[in-house]
Amino acid sequence: MSALGTVVGLGVALPFALAAPAHAQSTLSVAKSHEGNFARGGQGVYTITLTSTGATGVLDVTDNLPPGVTATALGGLLGPFCEITNGGTTVHCGNGLNFLGAISAPLDVTVNIAADAPCSVSNTVTVIETESEEQGGETFTHSASDPTTITGGNCDGGDGGGGGSILPINLNGVIPMFNNITTNSNIGSPGASNNSHQVFGLNAP
Structure with missing residues (x-):
């Protein structure tokens, strides 16, 4: 056979x-x-x-x-x-x-x-x-x-195109993260102002 x-x-x-x-x-x-x-x-x-x-x-x-x-x-x-x-x-x-x-x-x-x-x-x-x-x-x-x-x-090991938050960036507690927003209100005029606002946050590992 x-x-x-x-x-x-x-x-x-x-x-x-x-x-x-x-x-x-x-x-x-x-x-x-x-x-x-x-x-x-x-x-x-x-x-x-x-x-x-x-x-x-x-x-x-x-x-x-x-x-x-x-x-x-x-x-x-x-x-x-x-x-x-x-x-x-x-x-x-x-x-x-x-x-x-x-x-x-x-x-x-x-x-x-x-x-x-x-x-x-x-x-x-x-x-x-x-x-x-x-x-x-x-x-x-x-x-x-x-x-x-x-x-x-x-x-x-990539993100596969998945979404996620842009700010703040999550670096697992290694570096503080912040948004820095500055608002100018007609700085050249009398009584005008320049306001800056910063928010810091630290993500724990």
């Missing part, structure tokens, strides 16, 4: 011993990864990899994307078996997907990163594996998480 094994769609019976072990163990594992940091306003790619050493039950894969991250395209060996739903916030693979042999099957999820996405997110994929009665009838739940750093705006 090839290294990739076989991906089976709807209505395919799996060869398996009728006398299944009392406490069967799944042959499936799942991993989730990406390369580098993602940037606000940019794109990234998550890779979900299902690895099996033997026949699996029917698989149902769900990837609920974190806030600020939206799926736009699917690729890899599992891409044709999956779909993007809920406005790009969910990736789902089902329709009777299962494996007949040893396989490492990737799913590449291309995502858009919102301009106001959080600076750190964690993406979790969940796989529910349901065996047939001939296999033992057990259900296994697999999951994998992938923490992601997002850069740009205030994620890089």
